[in-house]
Amino acid sequence: MKTLTTAEEEIMQHLWSLKEANVANIIEKMKSPKPAYNTVSTIIRILENKGFVDYRKEGRGHIYFPKVNKETYTAATAGKLASNYFKGSFKNMVSFFMEQEDLSVQDLEEILNDINKKKS
Template sequence: MKTLTTAEEDIMQHLWVLKEANVAQIIEQMPEPKPAYNTVSTIIRILENKEFVDYRKEGRGHIYFPKVSKSAYSKATANKLASNYFKGSYKSMVSFFMQQEDLSVKDLEEILNEINKKKS
C-alpha cells in the first residue's frame, strides 16, 4: 500500500468519517485555519492517483469516497512501522512504547483483554 503524506492522511481521516463528500464538505469538517479549496482539491486528485479515493459525478461537481478502508490503511501502517523499526516484531514495538512510558499498566491490561477476546 502506498504511503500518505500528513496532509493526505488528514483529508482521508475526514473522508473516512464523512463516508462521501465534495471538497467543500471536507473543508467544512476541518479545523481553523481551514485550507484553501484549491489545496484540498489538489490533495484529493493526488489521493485519486494513489487509488485511495474515487468519485462519482453529481451535477457539475464530484462526490468523493474512500476506496481504501481506514482499518486496511491502519493495518498496513502498523505492519510497516513494525517492519521498518522493530524487525517485524510487535512484541518489540509494545516493549518500546512501554520503555517510553507511552503505555500504562491499564493500557496493557486492556490490550490483553482484547487479545483474550480474539482467542475466544
C-alpha cells in the first residue's frame, strides 16, 4: 500500500468520517486556517491517482468517497511502523510506548482484555 503524506492523511480522515463528500464539504470539516479549495482539490486528485479515492459525477461537480477503508490503511501503517522501527515486533513497539510512558497500566489491561475477547 502506498504511503500518504500528512496532508493526504488529513483529507482521508475527513473522507472516512464523512463517507462521501465534495471538496467544499471536506474543507468545511477542516480546522482553521482552512486551505484553499484548489489545494484540497489537488490533494484529492493525488489520492485518486494513488488509488485511495474515487468519485461519481453529480451535476457539474464530483462526490468523492474512499476506496480504501480506514481499518485496512491502519493495519498497513501499523505493520509498516512495526517493521521499520521495531524489527517487525508489535511486542517491541508496545514496550517502546511503555518506556516512553505513553501507555498506562490501565491501557495495558484494556489491551489484554481486548486480546482475550478476540481469542474467545
